[in-house]
Amino acid sequence: NAGVTQTPKFQVLKTGQSMTLQCAQDMNHEYMSWYRQDPGMGLRLIHYSVGAGITDQGEVPNGYNVSRSTTEDFPLRLLSAAPSQTSVYFCASRPPGYGGRGEQFFGPGTRLTVL
Amino acid sequence: GDSVTQMEGPVTLSEEAFLTINCTYTATGYPSLFWYVQYPGEGLQPLLKATKADDKGSNKGFEATYRKETTSFHLEKGSVQVSDSAVYFCALSNSNSGYALNFGKGTSLLVTP
Numbered sequence: 001n002a003g004v005t006q007t008p009k010f011q012v013l014k015t016g017q018s019m020t021l022q023c024a025q026d027m028n029h030e031y032m033s034w035y036r037q038d039p040g041m042g043l044r045l046i047h048y049s050v051g052a053g054i055t056d057q058g059e060v061p062n063g064y065n066v067s068r069s070t071t072e073d074f075p076l077r078l079l080s081a082a083p084s085q086t087s088v089y090f091c092a093s094r095p096p097g098y099g100g101r102g103e104q105f106f107g108p109g110t111r112l113t114v115l
Numbered sequence: 116g117d118s119v120t121q122m123e124g125p126v127t128l129s130e131e132a133f134l135t136i137n138c139t140y141t142a143t144g145y146p147s148l149f150w151y152v153q154y155p156g157e158g159l160q161p162l163l164k165a166t167k168a169d170d171k172g173s174n175k176g177f178e179a180t181y182r183k184e185t186t187s188f189h190l191e192k193g194s195v196q197v198s199d200s201a202v203y204f205c206a207l208s209n210s211n212s213g214y215a216l217n218f219g220k221g222t223s224l225l226v227t228p
Contacts (some may be wrong), residue, residue, distance in 0.1 A: 004158075015160040031214075033215060033216075035218075036217075040220060041139055041220060042218040042220040042221055043159070043204070043216070043218045044202065044218075045215050045216070045217075048213065050213070056213070058215060073136055079138055088158065090158055091214075092159075094214075101147040101166045101208065101214065102164075103149060103164055104161070105159035105161065106151075106158035106160070108157060109157075109158050109159045109197055
């Protein structure tokens with residue numbers, strides 16, 4: 001298994017540009033999520049999905065859009081990039097069972113800079 | 116709402132020293148508690164977890180006990196190595212938030228030879 005993969009690893013955007021951060025997992029996990037990591041802030045939840053066709057907002061969803069058409073993929077879209085979205089973005093997935101109490105497994109991250 | 120508070124770093128220790136990183140939480144009900152570790156330039160890796168009061172999670176020499184009476188989940192290791200240098204995150208998940216992870220701000224650990 002490749003686990004959770006993310007592309008690209010690095011990205012530089014100009015203010016107002018749009019882009020999609022890709023996330024995929026090959027472990028057949030239903031639950032997937034996106035976090036952003038900022039210095040001194042820990043990780044904050046952007047959006048999550050409990051299965052194909054189902055998504056919901058997390059703590060900081062503004063400026064981001066998600067969809068989940070397959071179990072494997074959970075892309076994150078930046079609609080109109082702003083400097084405040086400069087961050088490191090992590091995708092994660094969680095195996096079924098444990099009543100939702102299991103660990104989440106994280107991808108390697110995408111470092112995004114918005115100029 | 117639920118929250119996690121960790122001791123601020125950086126923490127600097129000599130090799131073979133005893134490590135404690137404090138973590139306390141505020142939550143309703145019965146959350147699950149986790150420690151994650153992030154090595155430089157990498158994503159987070161699960162280190163250990165506990166899902167109910169008095170459970171002890173352990174992995175790679177690290178331990179943490181779920182203390183409901185003190186709402187704590189302190190991370191300990193008896194003898195740290197240089198390779199333990201990383202950022203450590205305490206987190207909880209709870210049914211009232213769909214079991215999403217709620218992280219503390221992280222504690223940076225540097226172990227010197």
